[in-house]
Amino acid sequence: QTVVYRKDYKAPNHDVETINLVFDLIPDRTIVTSTMHVVPREGRESDEFELNGESLQLVSIKINGQPSLTNQYAMNAGKLIFHSIKEPTDIEIVTRINPKANLELSGLYLSNNNFITQCEAEGFRRITYFPNRPDVLAKYTVTLHAPKECKVLLSNGNLVDQGVLPDGRKYAIWHDPFPKPSYLFALVAGNFTVNEDKIELNNDKTALLQIYTEPGNENKTVHAMDCLKKAIRWDEVRYGLTLDLERFMIVATNDFNMGAMENKGLNIFNAKYVLADDGVATDSDYAAIESVIGHEYFHNWTGDRVTCRDWFQLSLKEGLTVFREQEFASDMLGSESAKVVKRIKDVRALRTAQFPEDSGPMAHPIRPDSYSEINNFYTMTVYEKGAEVVRMYQTMFGKEGFKKGLAEYLRRYDGSAATCDDFRTAMAEANDADLSQFALWYSQAGTPRVSVKTQWDESKKTFTITTRQSNRTLPGQPKPQPLMIPLAVGVLNDKGEDIPLQLEGEPLPVGTTRVLLLNQDVQTWTLVNVDRRPLLSLGRGFSAPVICDMDLTRDQLVFLAKNDSDLFNRAEAFEKLSILAIDAFIQELRKTQNANSLSPMEAYLATFEEILNDERLSPAYRAEILKLPSEQAIYESQIIIEPALIRAACQAMQKKIGQRLKTSFEDKVKTCTTEGIYKYDPDLAGKRALKFLSLSYLVASGNPKGVQQTRNFFEKGNNITDKLGALSIAVHSGLPIRQEMLNKSSIAWATEPLLINKWLEVQALATSVHGEMPVVNKIRSLMMDPLFSIKNPNNVYSLLRTFFAKGGPEFHTLDGSGYQLWIETVLNIDSFNPQVSARLARTLENWRRYEPRLSSMMYKALRYVSQQKNLSADLREIVDKAIN
Numbered sequence: 001q002t003v004v005y006r007k008d009y010k011a012p013n014h015d016v017e018t019i020n021l022v023f024d025l026i027p028d029r030t031i032v033t034s035t036m037h038v039v040p041r042e043g044r045e046s047d048e049f050e051l052n053g054e055s056l057q058l059v060s061i062k063i064n065g066q067p068s069l070t071n072q073y074a075m076n077a078g079k080l081i082f083h084s085i086k087e088p089t090d091i092e093i094v095t096r097i098n099p100k101a102n103l104e105l106s107g108l109y110l111s112n113n114n115f116i117t118q119c120e121a122e123g124f125r126r127i128t129y130f131p132n133r134p135d136v137l138a139k140y141t142v143t144l145h146a147p148k149e150c151k152v153l154l155s156n157g158n159l160v161d162q163g164v165l166p167d168g169r170k171y172a173i174w175h176d177p178f179p180k181p182s183y184l185f186a187l188v189a190g191n192f193t194v195n196e197d198k199i200e201l202n203n204d205k206t207a208l209l210q211i212y213t214e215p216g217n218e219n220k221t222v223h224a225m226d227c228l229k230k231a232i233r234w235d236e237v238r239y240g241l242t243l244d245l246e247r248f249m250i251v252a253t254n255d256f257n258m259g260a261m262e263n264k265g266l267n268i269f270n271a272k273y274v275l276a277d278d279g280v281a282t283d284s285d286y287a288a289i290e291s292v293i294g295h296e297y298f299h300n301w302t303g304d305r306v307t308c309r310d311w312f313q314l315s316l317k318e319g320l321t322v323f324r325e326q327e328f329a330s331d332m333l334g335s336e337s338a339k340v341v342k343r344i345k346d347v348r349a350l351r352t353a354q355f356p357e358d359s360g361p362m363a364h365p366i367r368p369d370s371y372s373e374i375n376n377f378y379t380m381t382v383y384e385k386g387a388e389v390v391r392m393y394q395t396m397f398g399k400e401g402f403k404k405g406l407a408e409y410l411r412r413y414d415g416s417a418a419t420c421d422d423f424r425t426a427m428a429e430a431n432d433a434d435l436s437q438f439a440l441w442y443s444q445a446g447t448p449r450v451s452v453k454t455q456w457d458e459s460k461k462t463f464t465i466t467t468r469q470s471n472r473t474l475p476g477q478p479k480p481q482p483l484m485i486p487l488a489v490g491v492l493n494d495k496g497e498d499i500p501l502q503l504e505g506e507p508l509p510v511g512t513t514r515v516l517l518l519n520q521d522v523q524t525w526t527l528v529n530v531d532r533r534p535l536l537s538l539g540r541g542f543s544a545p546v547i548c549d550m551d552l553t554r555d556q557l558v559f560l561a562k563n564d565s566d567l568f569n570r571a572e573a574f575e576k577l578s579i580l581a582i583d584a585f586i587q588e589l590r591k592t593q594n595a596n597s598l599s600p601m602e603a604y605l606a607t608f609e610e611i612l613n614d615e616r617l618s619p620a621y622r623a624e625i626l627k628l629p630s631e632q633a634i635y636e637s638q639i640i641i642e643p644a645l646i647r648a649a650c651q652a653m654q655k656k657i658g659q660r661l662k663t664s665f666e667d668k669v670k671t672c673t674t675e676g677i678y679k680y681d682p683d684l685a686g687k688r689a690l691k692f693l694s695l696s697y698l699v700a701s702g703n704p705k706g707v708q709q710t711r712n713f714f715e716k717g718n719n720i721t722d723k724l725g726a727l728s729i730a731v732h733s734g735l736p737i738r739q740e741m742l743n744k745s746s747i748a749w750a751t752e753p754l755l756i757n758k759w760l761e762v763q764a765l766a767t768s769v770h771g772e773m774p775v776v777n778k779i780r781s782l783m784m785d786p787l788f789s790i791k792n793p794n795n796v797y798s799l800l801r802t803f804f805a806k807g808g809p810e811f812h813t814l815d816g817s818g819y820q821l822w823i824e825t826v827l828n829i830d831s832f833n834p835q836v837s838a839r840l841a842r843t844l845e846n847w848r849r850y851e852p853r854l855s856s857m858m859y860k861a862l863r864y865v866s867q868q869k870n871l872s873a874d875l876r877e878i879v880d881k882a883i884n
């Protein structure tokens with residue numbers, strides 16, 4: 001397998017100043033005529049002009065208008081190389097492609113008979129021969145010719161002309177005034193309806209906003225349009241960044257490998273991040289749509305105006321844009337408590353998905369050093385850890401300092417392709433700081449650990465905090481160096497109040513939360529005037545993507561969970577307490593195997609109850625913090641993963657809590673039931689979340705009224721949050737009514753792809769019921785259902801990836817039937833869509849951490865796949881890294 005290394009980067013020999021593309025769009029034989037104006041670069045290494053191509057049929061080549069001679073170029077291994085381009089030259093290349101046969105969904109393909117493109121990272125080479133690398137920026141003019149049934153013809157930039165050709169076909173010409181790399185090219189052609197609006201920009205121009213969807217969905221774009229306007233406004237207000245186009249378009253499609261794509265002026269979205277109404281989108285979908293619309297829009301500056309020099313720099317645009325998206329979503333929330341809930345959710349996602357990645361076979365720095373297939377590096381590390389790294393600049397320099405740094409970065413690199421180092425340097429220089437040590441965040445993989453010890457000297461009234469960094473050594477990597485880590489801390493006194501923090505040598509205290517800047521292996525800070533017994537609140541707001549170890553007793557955790565003024569850290573303390581409680585169950589179950597004899601710690605139950613009934617805390621906050629840690633979060637706390645035992649412990653815990661706090665939960669179900677027509681609003685969503693949280697505990701404890709209410713919410717709910725919430729509880733708890741509910745929803749939801757995905761996902765999380773078909777067999781039969789298509793990524797993610805990643809003991813069965821299904825589906829999908837098969841395959845990569853009986857079967861499954869010939873490069877990289 002070929003491996004690409006960051007250290008081998010070479011600048012291109014030639015620029016492509018302009019490219020003129022003409023598409024004759026026919027589903028199975030589209031003709032693409034590309035005319036490039038190629039200009040040799042000063043100081044180039046050679047005169048060879050190198051283009052990439054994949055799955056293309058070459059029709060003809062002309063150089064400066066003359067048919068080319070075969071000795072002017074060579075073709076090999078996906079490359080077309082012109083031997084000698086010494087002068088500015090016009091090169092015309094005609095290729096033929098087959099969008100209809102394109103099931104990889106990379107390049108130009110069909111979705112419900114509409115033409116759609118996806119070019120990031122390397123899809124453009126499947127459209128035409130081109131230097132398909134992010135540092136070649138060209139100005140595009142695109143002409144589309146299409147059958148007259150094609151209602152809509154779109155590409156990037158501004159519409160120059162449109163009309164009817166002499167032969168009756170339609171045409172449209174688009175010109176994008178901004179130079180861009182080929183991965184940002186897009187075209188869309190087909191039958192769409194549009195929702196339009198306008199926005200006044202802060203430069204007094206007006207921009208046209210358009211959201212295109214398949215007919216029948218026109219009423220589901222109101223929320224997305226609202227989010228788009230908010231995002232445009234927010235980037236103006238927060239960063240002074242204005243939309244630079246006359247029109248901004250979004251297209252929704254049901255066939256998409258990823259979430260969405262920031263093509264200049266023509267964002268293409270997975271429909272699930274655009275379409276919303278009370279019948280198809282849950283509260284979480286509404287929130288996710290806001291984030292993704294924001295994310296893609298923010299790329300217009302951080303990604304499109306300044307792009308990446310090479311794909312190793314992916315986090316330059318993704319980490320930064322995820323950070324911007326998170327800040328946007330947070331600013332859209334009114335209350336502090338709502339913002340904290342958002343932060344808790346983001347951090348939980350990081351811990352349960354990125355931390356395991358960073359300790360497994362795919363561990364890589366946010367700026368990787370090598371890859372075989374770049375598509376495998378659109379990871380939680382590059383995105384989410386990358387965003388945390390960007391957030392640390394803001395933690396160190398404040399919002400204003402960060403804004404200055406961002407402005408400086410955009411000023412320096414506007415219209416060009418930059419690196420992560422460029423960003424860090426701009427931040428450092430704009431803030432007069434030395435960030436050379438901070439560079440390690442870009443080169444070291446693995447989650448850093450910081451262990452913290454404290455000591456209170458009652459007579460001297462000093463409180464000493466000692467930190468020790470220990471970063472894991474990874475095979476083949478240099479010994480890790482100490483990082484620059486901003487650690488936000490506070491100190492509680494024995495009454496639970498924050499104390500003013502005054503370091504030795506300071507004349508006065510500086511606030512009650514402050515950032516300690518770690519930069520050595522071991523460091524000590526001494527706080528003075530600490531006259532009552534103190535307790536450290538560590539890593540407030542999750543100020544750095546590290547694991548903090550501090551030995552806290554159960555009582556100290558309870559104290560923090562009840563008193564910490566930092567709501568984020570209260571949730572942290574409570575989560576640790578929950579994990580302690582579940583861990584105790586795991587130990588017990590290992591000995592007795594009798595769940596009935598278990599009883600949770602009193603202190604835990606009492607704290608739980610106090611939080612549940614604390615009306616000063618918002619329902620959204622209570623719902624988030626009182627959710628039992630996910631099984632994936634518990635996996636992270638265990639040395640060896642035993643899925644069955646962990647599920648049994650969680651179920652037992654839910655049941656015990658449900659029994660014990662029955663009255664409080666019943667009260668919450670009642671008081672949190674929202675009346676009237678459905679409206680998405682974070683506060684109302686919080687109430688619904690607390691209602692379903694309470695209901696899930698009640699149902700887990702076998703409460704008959706809870707079961708009745710579950711049925712009612714399903715039958716009578718006037719929104720999908722209620723219906724799906726109820727259905728999930730019924731299926732996950734194996735309630736007898738679940739089959740009837742599933743049948744009803746399959747009929748009611750059959751024509752709506754978004755709902756089918758939810759229906760599949762719920763069943764992927766099912767719990768087997770004694771005497772009935774095991775879940776894995778149920779999944780197999782669902783794959784035969786006409787509502788499921790293995791060619792559709794959303795269907796595959798909803799049913800199969802959910803099952804492999806979160807099915808727990810239903811997937812990890814001792815008879816190996818889950819792994820057999822994994823083998824079959826991964827290999828099947830790999831034969832037509834490698835990006836999806838590789839993502840699916842990643843669900844077994846952490847096999848080493850499972851109990852021996854499972855891990856040996858997991859290993860065999862991976863090895864079996866790796867022994868197959870003709871694997872895609874994508875899948876090969878994943879399975880080979882997993883077993884080697």
Ligand code: DPP
Pocket residue numbers: 120258259260261262295296318378
């Ligand atoms: N660049 C895209 C995004 O993250 C990848 N799907 O927005």
Ligand code: ZN
Pocket residue numbers: 295299317318321
């Ligand atoms: Zn992105």
